[in-house]
Amino acid sequence: MDYKELANLIFPDAKPISYYEEKYKPRDLKEGAVVTRFAPSPTGFVHIGGLYQALVAIQSAKKTEGVFFLRVEDTDQKREVENGVTDIVNSLKDFDMEPDEGMISDTEEKGNYGPYKQSLRKDIYQAFAKYMIELGKAYPCFCTPEEVEEIRKKQEAAKIRPGYYGVWAKCRNLTLEEMADKIKNGEKYIIRFKSPGREDRKIKYKDVIKGVVEFPENDQDIVIIKADGLPTYHFAHVVDDHLMRTTHVIRSDEWLSSVPIHLQLFNEIGFKAPKYAHISPIMKNDNGNKRKLSKRKDPEAAVSYYKEEGIPPQAVKEYLLNIANSTFENWRRANPDKSIDEFDFNLSKMSVSGALFDMVKLLDIGKNVISRMTAEEIYDKSLIWAKEYDEELAEMLKSKDYSLKIFGIERGGNKPRKDISKWSEVKENIIYMFDDKFLNAKQEYPYQVISDKESITKILTLYMEKYYNENDDKQEWFNKIKSLAGEMGYAEEVKEFKANPDKYKAHVGDVSTVLRVALTGRTNTPDMYEIMKVLGKESMIKRFEKAKKELN
RNA sequence: GGCCCCAUGGUCAAGCGGUUAAGACAUCACCCUUUCACGGUGGAGACAUGGGUUCGAUUCCCGUUGGGGUCACCA
Numbered sequence: 001m002d003y004k005e006l007a008n009l010i011f012p013d014a015k016p017i018s019y020y021e022e023k024y025k026p027r028d029l030k031e032g033a034v035v036t037r038f039a040p041s042p043t044g045f046v047h048i049g050g051l052y053q054a055l056v057a058i059q060s061a062k063k064t065e066g067v068f069f070l071r072v073e074d075t076d077q078k079r080e081v082e083n084g085v086t087d088i089v090n091s092l093k094d095f096d097m098e099p100d101e102g103m104i105s106d107t108e109e110k111g112n113y114g115p116y117k118q119s120l121r122k123d124i125y126q127a128f129a130k131y132m133i134e135l136g137k138a139y140p141c142f143c144t145p146e147e148v149e150e151i152r153k154k155q156e157a158a159k160i161r162p163g164y165y166g167v168w169a170k171c172r173n174l175t176l177e178e179m180a181d182k183i184k185n186g187e188k189y190i191i192r193f194k195s196p197g198r199e200d201r202k203i204k205y206k207d208v209i210k211g212v213v214e215f216p217e218n219d220q221d222i223v224i225i226k227a228d229g230l231p232t233y234h235f236a237h238v239v240d241d242h243l244m245r246t247t248h249v250i251r252s253d254e255w256l257s258s259v260p261i262h263l264q265l266f267n268e269i270g271f272k273a274p275k276y277a278h279i280s281p282i283m284k285n286d287n288g289n290k291r292k293l294s295k296r297k298d299p300e301a302a303v304s305y306y307k308e309e310g311i312p313p314q315a316v317k318e319y320l321l322n323i324a325n326s327t328f329e330n331w332r333r334a335n336p337d338k339s340i341d342e343f344d345f346n347l348s349k350m351s352v353s354g355a356l357f358d359m360v361k362l363l364d365i366g367k368n369v370i371s372r373m374t375a376e377e378i379y380d381k382s383l384i385w386a387k388e389y390d391e392e393l394a395e396m397l398k399s400k401d402y403s404l405k406i407f408g409i410e411r412g413g414n415k416p417r418k419d420i421s422k423w424s425e426v427k428e429n430i431i432y433m434f435d436d437k438f439l440n441a442k443q444e445y446p447y448q449v450i451s452d453k454e455s456i457t458k459i460l461t462l463y464m465e466k467y468y469n470e471n472d473d474k475q476e477w478f479n480k481i482k483s484l485a486g487e488m489g490y491a492e493e494v495k496e497f498k499a500n501p502d503k504y505k506a507h508v509g510d511v512s513t514v515l516r517v518a519l520t521g522r523t524n525t526p527d528m529y530e531i532m533k534v535l536g537k538e539s540m541i542k543r544f545e546k547a548k549k550e551l552n
Numbered sequence: 553g554g555c556c557c558c559a560u561g562g563u564c565a566a567g568c569g570g571u572u573a574a575g576a577c578a579u580c581a582c583c584c585u586u587u588c589a590c591g592g593u594g595g596a597g598a599c600a601u602g603g604g605u606u607c608g609a610u611u612c613c614c615g616u617u618g619g620g621g622u623c624a625c626c627a
Contacts, residue, residue: 041626145625162554210558223624227625280621322576358578360578361578410590417588419590525587525589
């Protein structure tokens with residue numbers, strides 16, 4: 001019995017690895033092109049941290065004319081969730097982050113390096129596991145989970161490092177004959193890697209983001225093929241990223257401590273290891289402690305949250321990019337209209353420590369992103385959002401013409417209005433502009449300086465009867481309000497009022513406030529001249545009548 | 553607990569041996585303005601701590617403290 005015979009006994013049907021080496025040829029890309037991937041498990045919704053990784057990966061690939069692919073890591077059937085793959089694909093689509101290669105739906109994929117779903121690659125992993133066995137670098141292990149647990153307990157009791165290694169790795173010392181006999185007897189087994197490492201030796205490696213990191217060598221005989229015949233993450237990673245010709249593995253921080261295992265695996269199997277870039281996770285402040293954004297506790301951890309809230313995908317991406325490379329902010333200010341793909345993203349400039357998630361900042365970016373949009377875009381996007389999440393708003397937006405007029409107020413030009421940071425704010429923002437909403441609802445009228453019934457009635461009546469003319473330009477329009485103020489005995493100029501506070505009871509601004517409150521039910525609105533134009537005279541009359549009626 | 557990583561204002565962060573320690577968000581004041589949003593000006597606000605090294609440390613080294621990660625037939 002030799003290694004080869006053992007390997008054949010275990011994987012009689014596996015192809016030689018040369019078959020796969022031949023099938024998945026090195027990519028023909030220009031020098032320096034980054035081939036990278038997003039490789040999530042379909043275990044539930046897509047996490048904002050995952051989106052962050054994917055974004056960083058895309059930027060890296062785009063910048064170098066490389067490849068970004070989506071690989072689904074579904075080797076743990078126990079944790080798999082229904083529609084997991086579809087969710088991932090759709091989430092990337094929502095953010096306009098479609099991969100160049102890989103899964104494009106639950107069952108379809110594109111690209112020449114597939115399958116891109118690990119559960120479909122069982123044969124491939126087994127071929128490489130077989131190869132490892134032939135090399136004498138992997139072996140079958142017959143320990144039951146209970147036995148392994150038993151070993152761990154002993155180690156813990158003796159306060160020594162837990163794990164399957166050295167003298168604890170019982171099965172590694174079985175003779176080939178013993179192994180063969182056990183297999184023939186039908187004993188259950190898994191495949192373990194035979195680690196050549198020693199814990200008292202150090203390895204150094206250079207992470208693209210973290211810099212030089214030093215670790216003890218791996219000496220654990222880790223599992224590479226599980227009882228169900230599927231590989232563990234470690235082995236799948238090595239096989240896949242080799243065969244898919246990945247140049248850069250961009251993944252979450254939590255993998256950093258597995259690097260010694262991965263490097264050793266690459267080395268023993270004889271492949272060139274990719275470069276690693278370990279990204280710090282996005283954190284959240286929880287009672288003074290930092291912790292990762294959690295799927296269970298934090299709604300904003302799920303990318304679906306941003307869609308539901310109507311935060312533009314563009315804003316989320318810009319926020320994330322800003323965390324990744326803080327120079328992005330300056331670049332954006334200098335290039336307000338450029339696509340983020342033109343930003344010179346730099347992996348190695350990413351922060352080594354995890355950033356606290358800042359919703360306030362995100363919404364500020366949202367505000368700016370939306371302010372750069374035309375009224376038409378705002379209309380389209382809020383309508384799409386409304387159709388899914390807010391029927392009432394969708395109903396309000398039915399008249400495109402009218403909606404466009406509202407969204408057009410103070411928009412365009414170099415100082416656009418910045419009062420919407422997400423689509424879920426739109427309704428509150430414009431609802432008073434709709435007669436059927438405004439006229440039929442009970443309104444609060446927060447009058448300010450001028451608040452007595454008589455004065456208000458007089459202002460509203462006089463204004464419509466004597467002063468308002470829908471054909472006035474803005475200057476004329478405001479002059480009329482001044483005249484009205486004068487007629488009422490108030491100061492026509494605010495400055496004059498301030499100079500002689502005792503002489504007047506109020507000033508033209510206070511008169512405006514009365515008009516504004518009567519018209520809209522609020523003290524803060526966009527430009528009133530434009531509001532009146534959009535509303536039209538008929539609506540104004542109705543609103544003033546309502547206001548007068550509801551004076552107390 | 554072992555191993556690893558990290559530490560600049562409330563938050564994100566420039567910095568890479570000599571700086572009045574940038575900038576953005578948030579905050580405050582003022583200006584602009586009929587209100588708000590915008591815009592403008594200004595203010596407050598930081599190098600965790602103790603040792604070294606050095607003519608000189610935010611920057612380099614060590615310890616302490618604090619935070620994070622990881623130790624599965626999960627990824």
